[in-house]
Amino acid sequence: MSVTTSPATTDTAPLLRITDLAVSYAAPRRGTHLGTGAALDGAELEVRRGEIVGIVGETGSGKTTLARATVGLVSPARGTIEFDGTDLGSLRGRALRDFRRRGRVQLVFQDSLRSLDPDLDVAALVAEPLDIAGGLSAADRSQRVDEALQEVGLEPGAVLRRRPGQLSGGQRQRVALARAIVTRPDLLLCDEPVSALDVSNRNLVLNLLDRLRRDLDLAVVIIAHDLSSLAGIADRVAVFYRSRLVEQGPIREVLESPAHPYTALLTASAPSVTRHHRLRPDDVCVPVDDERAAWTADGGCVFAARCRFAHDACRVQPDVLPLGPTRTAACYVAGRWDQPAQPTQPTQPTQPQSTQSTQPA
Numbered sequence: 437m438s439v440t441t442s443p444a445t446t447d448t449a450p451l452l453r454i455t456d457l458a459v460s461y462a463a464p465r466r467g468t469h470l471g472t473g474a475a476l477d478g479a480e481l482e483v484r485r486g487e488i489v490g491i492v493g494e495t496g497s498g499k500t501t502l503a504r505a506t507v508g509l510v511s512p513a514r515g516t517i518e519f520d521g522t523d524l525g526s527l528r529g530r531a532l533r534d535f536r537r538r539g540r541v542q543l544v545f546q547d548s549l550r551s552l553d554p555d556l557d558v559a560a561l562v563a564e565p566l567d568i569a570g571g572l573s574a575a576d577r578s579q580r581v582d583e584a585l586q587e588v589g590l591e592p593g594a595v596l597r598r599r600p601g602q603l604s605g606g607q608r609q610r611v612a613l614a615r616a617i618v619t620r621p622d623l624l625l626c627d628e629p630v631s632a633l634d635v636s637n638r639n640l641v642l643n644l645l646d647r648l649r650r651d652l653d654l655a656v657v658i659i660a661h662d663l664s665s666l667a668g669i670a671d672r673v674a675v676f677y678r679s680r681l682v683e684q685g686p687i688r689e690v691l692e693s694p695a696h697p698y699t700a701l702l703t704a705s706a707p708s709v710t711r712h713h714r715l716r717p718d719d720v721c722v723p724v725d726d727e728r729a730a731w732t733a734d735g736g737c738v739f740a741a742r743c744r745f746a747h748d749a750c751r752v753q754p755d756v757l758p759l760g761p762t763r764t765a766a767c768y769v770a771g772r773w774d775q776p777a778q779p780t781q782p783t784q785p786t787q788p789q790s791t792q793s794t795q796p797a
């Protein structure tokens with residue numbers, strides 16, 4: 437697919453600002469800190485109108501939890517989620533109900549076959565969020581449904597009376613998107629929107645998301661397992677590992693010179709999207725080390741067990757530190773893996789060197 441450039445700039449205020457977000461599905465065990473068993477710990481994210489931000493990380497790293505917390509499906513244990521200047525955690529009662537009803541933030545679930553009610557036809561599925569919002573005449577409601585379907589490239593007459601089981605995977609994903617945009621949201625969170633699709637449908641859906649953010653001035657968050665589905669479409673990327681944000685920045689910079697060893701591992705595992713360096717997984721990873729795995733369990737760096745560059749300092753989880761105006765990483769040796777880690781001090785903010793020059797011998 438075509439490579440896009442960011443229409444959003446960092447000068448504009450973020451539509452979504454997530455700060456120090458922590459979520460735990462189970463109460464922390466006595467005497468342990470939240471990090472032990474937390475689904476998400478200290479997540480940060482900013483998303484602007486017209487911007488696509490990718491969230492990438494391995495299974496269980498907290499990506500879906502971040503999206504679920506943003507739409508209020510799980511409650512944070514700590515941190516704030518600010519949307520268009522409002523702290524969503526401060527909303528109560530009627531204000532909260534009104535916010536949810538308006539559908540300004542929509543989540544497209546990972547599996548459209550399971551998330552769409554199999555007994556409803558497309559007309560009812562797409563109209564449902566409008567019915568929750570209320571206030572539309574039958575004619576307006578039907579017009580909005582038609583418009584949303586056309587916007588995602590579906591001919592209303594051909595699909596309105598079909599049920600999810602009578603649609604192809606690509607069509608179902610489009611219906612899920614039509615349902616999400618029918619309320620004219622400002623922010624769309626898409627959880628693995630293309631992971632169940634074949635390559636041609638993947639590109640169609642990714643291109644569609646790209647067009648929607650432009651046509652509708654949407655802020656879009658795309659959750660993915662792999663960098664390759666984000667490379668051609670996202671403006672920025674946030675990388676998660678084991679409930680932690682380990683790196684974020686403009687996607688081209690992150691791909692060309694990953695600062696965190698885990699990001700480097702991801703890029704090394706996706707050579708099709710990183711023409712610019714010669715990293716191999718073994719350059720950043722070692723077989724899991726039990727001793728350093730224990731560091732993680734005791735509050736150390738979440739990546740220490742696999743990291744070729746782990747150092748004594750990594751017994752303490754590094755904070756997310758700025759590497760430049762638009763880039764952060766949580767690593768004591770971010771992008772400077774050929775230099776010794778500081779035993780007690782985190783690295784000072786610095787631009788990562790190009791990966792070529794940090795290539796381990």
Ligand SMILES: Nc1ncnc2c1ncn2[C@@H]1O[C@H](COP(=O)(O)OP(=O)(O)OP(=O)(O)O)[C@@H](O)[C@H]1O
Nearest residue numbers: 461474475493494495496497498499500501502661
């Ligand atoms: N409803 C739940 N109850 C208990 N634990 C949960 C629940 N949902 C997720 N978790 C746990 O929280 C952690 C983060 O899960 P999450 O689904 O957010 O990760 P993810 O990065 O989206 O994974 P995937 O890519 O597989 O969807 C995992 O350890 C997971 O097992």
